[in-house]
Amino acid sequence: QSKLFNEAAMIAVDPEKRKRAAIYALITATGTLAAAFFAGRMSVSKTSRSRTPSDESIASSITKRMKKSLDPLFLRQFRVLLKIMIPGLFTKEVGIIAIHSLILIARTFLTIYVAALEGKMVKCIVKKDIRAFFWQLAKWEAIALPATFVNSMIRFFESHLGLALRSRLTEHAYKEYFADQTYYQVSNLDSRLLNADQCLTEDITMFSQSVAHLYSHLTKPILDIALITLTLVSYARQRGSGNSIIFPMILGAGVVSATARILRAVSPRFGSMVAEEAKRKGHLRYLHSRIITNSEEIAFYNGHEAENKQLQGAFTKLKEQMSYIYKKRILYIMIEQFLMKYVWSGAGMTMIALPILTATNATTDSGRPLEDEPDGGVSERTQGFTMAKSLLVNSADAAERLMTSYKEIVELAGYTTRVYDMFNVFKEVKKGQYQRSQPEDADGKPVRRRLERFDTSKITGVINYSDDGSIVLNEVPIVTPNGDTVVKSMSIHIVPGMHALITGPNGCGKSSLFRILGGLWPVYRGELSMPKKDRMYLIPQRPYMTLGTLRDQVIYPHTAYQMRRRGVKDDDLAKILQTVHLSHIVEREGGWEAKSDWMDVLSGGEKQRMGLARVFYHMPQYALLDECTSAVSIDVEGDIYQAIKEAGITLLTVTHRPSLWKFHTHLLRYDGEGGYEMSELHGDTEEERLSLNDERTKLEDRLRSINKLLGDDEEYVSSNDE
DSSP: OHHHHHHHHHHHHOGGGOOTTGGGHHHHHHHHHHHHHHHHHHHHHHHHHHHOOOTTSOSHHHHTTSSOTTSHHHHHHHHHHHHHHSOOSSSHHHHHHHHHHHHHHHHHHHHHHHHHHHHHHHHHHHHTOHHHHHHHHHHHHHHHHHHHHHHHHHHHHHHHHHHHHHHHHHHHHHHHHTGGGHHHHHHHTOOSOTTHHHIIIIIHHHHHHHHHHHHHHHHHHHHHHHHHHHHHHHHHHHTTOTTSOHHHHHHHHHHHHHHHHHHHHHOOOHHHHHHHHHHHHHHHHHHHHHHHHTHHHHHHHTOHHHHHHHHHHHHHHHHHHHHHHHHHHHHHHHHHHIIIIIIHHHHHHHHHHHHHHHOOSOBOTTSOBGGGSTTTTHHHHHHHHHHHHHHHHHHHHHHHHHHTHHHHHHHHHHHHHHHHHHHHHHHHHHTTOOOOOOOBOTTSOBOOOSSOBOOTTOOOOEEEEOSSOOEEEEEEEEEOTTOBEEEEEEEEEEOTTOOEEEEOSTTSOTTHHHHHHTTSSOOOSSEEEEOOGGGEEEEOSSOOOOSSBHHHHHHTTSOHHHHHHTTOOHHHHHHHHHHTTOTHHHHHHTSTTOBOOHHHHSOHHHHHHHHHHHHHHHOOSEEEEESTTTTSOHHHHHHHHHHHHHTTOEEEEEOOOGGGGGGOSEEEEEOSSBOEEEEEOOHHHHHHHHHHHHHHHHHHHHHHHHHHHHTOGGGOOOOSOO
16 A cells, blocks of 8 residues: 555656646545445455454364354344343443444544544645644644544553453353352253363353454444545545546456455365364364363372373474465465455556546635646645545555454354353253263263162152151152153152161262252152252262361351351351361461361361361251261260150161161162162161171181281182172
8 A cells, every 4th residue: 555655656746747636536446446345245244254364263163163154043142142232222231332333433533533633733844834834733632532542541441341241141140050059950960061161161251352353443434434535535536536436436346356265266275174173173172171170199009100192292283284284385375375465456556646647627625726836736636646545545544354253253153152052051941951961982872870860851740848857759750951860650658767878889860869859850750759958968978168168168059147146156167166076166267257277277077077067057857968967976976866766857877877867767778770779777776787797807817817828818809799
């Protein structure tokens, strides 16, 4: 552009090359060039998805929409999300958009004013009018302050709009995510959202920022092109060049359209290439995260060489893919540069030359012919040329931003799909509509299951909340999220005071009943009657410590405010910790207000006892204990169980420890083949079980001592099943 304008300037200031004030026709060329760009922007935009393949493109979800980003599905999904981000007309978001739009309009008018001011300054320089020059320079400096303020406000309101849209989406997403235990269902019962954390954070952030940036990125160029073109066409008609704009417009549109078709024809499939690159990058990050998570185990096994080999292999595959993309871009970039740098420059030269050579009857602003000016119209021509050049550069930049906006629209389509699919999964799992992929072997065939498969596509079970506190299952199947049948049809009746011990083979799903009672797994068939959820408290096998104070660990999930409303004081919590043999940690950790990473500070046994302390704080009707004392000594475990029974809490326990049998009245045994047995525990049965266990332990000790004497320790294999 600079080269073309310099040549035009030579024509403007050289008296021998002047032709009937033709320099003012340059303004017409500016308008026609902007109009040609604007007319052809949709054609060129089709190529920008191939022009700018980048590492920032998100993988598969965007690639699927490379060929048709503005399809009805995308528009429908975006409309749904738009209603969440902007729920009404009189909202904060609408106000931000309105102010942002006014600032963008003001910026366009400032651009036109600054261009005109620049032309006047150049005119003063040509006329050697020092006083007028410094007066125009003072205006230039004066307009700088509001111009810089407007530029700053454009960036501010773009960021502010993105933050406002993100806040709306995040609040709505968190509300849906934590309603009805959706957070558990999407990660355990449904396999469509493999990384819900990324959807809730990064995808929402990128989507909102993309919407805000795209609004500014499209609105500002459209305003620039429209207002600048109207300004230049008005000047062109005033200067006598209004009849020579048709052919340049046709020429510009034709060149742009032809460029788009050629680039589309020679463009490699960068979308699938970038998707494969993103996939290999993700695999490399996954390998790194595995090493960080399992660093201790790898160090124990001295497996650094094996892990290094896997990392090197993954990086080599990534490097090969990136090199392949770089090689494919060589020829494409050559063709692109030839067309857009040289062919377009030639077309621009023609578009500028035609109006200059054909302009007639050029006049000044006062209507006076240029030839009658004292300097022969040189200063007027230079002023018009400078203004036209400045506006042409701005309009061309605006057209280029519009042409390259297709890439951003494609990315927005990808983020829209990701966020919309997340909300759609939340909605469906609340209705009990789960989709879970089945494991496959190396040949891609479904893995054959040991347990009987159950049709999980239909949920017809009924859940009722009883007033008498009893738990009744009437022909309820116990089914895992994978569809494996733990129990084909369970019918049991548990009343308060009926302490049940749950046993069975390893991996038979002994904790499955707890997940159904806790509302984590659906009731696929039959009828379930149980107390309300606040009358049952489950302690899982893996203790969970929340972020917060030591007090928060005892009263979880309550807050200190809820604790005080219940009339519970710190002294009461101290008594609870004394019951579970944890009274010493209050002084050791610095009091109830102490904050630490409790998952690391507390030992395994302390964390399990802290979980049991929560039972005494909440005082439920039923305590569902899932192998929650494996790291607690037998004597302390017995004291805690006895205290729970004395507090009037009914025990439902999954455990392998024979020492806990004496605290229960009934036995629920799974056979591992889809059957179960519910029986009452008698004193003689318990004593017989304990005596047999002691006898087995003594026999194993004697066998070890005999093998040691014979020097044949390696042939002895201990087996609990035997």
